[in-house]
Amino acid sequence: MTTIADAFAAAYGRAPEGVWSAPGRVNLIGEHTDYNNGFVLPFAIDYRTQAAIARREDREIHLRSTFADGEVVASLDALDPATMDGWSAYVLGVAWAAADAGVSMEGAFGLDILIDSRVPVGAGLSSSAALECAAGVAFNDLWGWDLDKLAIARLGRVAENTAVGAPTGLLDQAASMLGKEDHVVFLDCLTEEARPVPLHLREEGLGILVMNSNVEHEHATGGYGDRFRSCERGAKELGVESLREVDRDGLERALEVLDAETLRRVRHVVTENERVLATVDTLEEHGPRALGPLLDASQESMRDDFEITVREIDLACEAAVAGGAIGARMTGGGFGGSSIALVPLDKADAIADAVRAALAQAGLREPTIFPVVPSEGARRDS
Structure with a gap:
């Protein structure tokens, strides 16, 4: 089996100095709350992006990947997000974000980089954050930035917002950096305080299935940006800095102030924040088998109030629950991508079969269904 170190040697004619990696993520609950300064509850998954790297004697980054032809070359002295595009923007954008934040690049040397992503x-599993965070931990080690994990996550978010142009919050990068085996990451996006919360999946005989609808989405354009702007508009019309400040009583006032569509968007964010807090309490007091109603309510809110699901997602969630899942919901930004189902391990195959059958009967495209395991965050592998 060819390793990324072998592929690097074939590409650059020498061995890499090291290999760094970062995982994708699944968001257990808390969708579109991050950029509203709310609460989220993601976890890192056992699918990772690797970066094999060796230093150069100049100040150029030479960037290649196993999934795209050609080489991107950029100078550390001329990094400009306006000129970054494609997948390389997620890597180069992190270096630019660090320099823009005042991290010294004076002693930085050039790098040969090869990226491989699994x-x-x-699919809505944040392959972008995995790429940003793998680059971030590598740069942090090689260039001696001495940044903590959350600081690296922030650089990834800035890269995605500015170099890529996707108006995302900190959820994805925080999960990729702070992940812990069999835990979720409870993140307060206002204070940026984070702590791991045990999931207890193994001892309860439970697992999580990802049900990829195979309907692809693109965050930098379209509906995601529309929802972002709708939330901004709702906050402004309610006279608050962010929707984090709105509670159930605030929704009563929103009935009088907001148009019907903006009201639905705001209601999703307010109730989703409540569901995240309730999920943390439920995990700590009752365990994961009690999460079903919260997961299902989140799915309904994304479907009806935020209107970010697609038929493939809705039917997959319905079929999973009917087939024996504890709960199911869309995960990620929406407009395609994936849903997740919390399932008893002894029913996982039957539930997956039921979902495939339901979508086939409806004449919809076949989903790709696979398990994910809550795993460790970004790290140096070798």
Whole structure:
């Protein structure tokens, strides 16, 4: 089996100095709350992006990947997000974000980089954050930035917002950096305080299935940006800095102030924040088998109030629950991508079969269904 170190040697004619990696993520609950300064509850998954790297004697980054032809070359002295595009923007954008934040690049040397990713692209599992965070931990080690994990996550978010142009919050990068085996990451996106919360999946005989609809989405354009702007509009019309400040009582006032569509968007964010907090309490007091109603309510809110699901997602969730799943919901930004189902391990195959059968009967495209395991965050592998 060819390793990324072998592939690097074939590409650059020498061995890499090291290999760094970062995982994709699944969001257990808390969708579109991050950029509203709310609460999220993601976890890192056992699908990772690797970066094999060796230093150069100049100040150029030479960037290649196993999934695209050609080489991207950029100078550390001329990094400009306006000129970055494609997948390389996720890597170069992190270096630019660090310099823009005041991290010294004076002693930085050039790098040869080869990227290999096992995180499914377009599935809503944040292959982008995995790429940013793998680059971030590598740069941090090689260039001696001495940044903590959350600081690296912030650089990844800035790269995605500015170099890529996707208006995302900190959820994806925080999960990729802070992941812990059999835990979710409870993140307060206002204070940026984070702590691991045990999932107890193994001892309860439970697992999580990802049900990829194979309907691809693109965050930098379309509906995601529309929802972002709708939330901004709702906050402004309610006279608050962010929707984090709106509670159930605030929704009563929103009935009088907001148009019907903006009201639905705001209601999703407010109730989703409540569901995240309730999920943390439920995990700590009752365990994962009690999460079903919260997961299902989140799915309904994304479907009806935020309107970010597609028929393939809705039917997969319905079929999974009917087939014996504890709960199911869309995960990620929406407009395609994936849903997740919390399932008893002894029923996982039957539930997956039921979902495939339901979509086939409806004449919809076949989903790709696979298990994910809550795993460790970004690290140096070798």
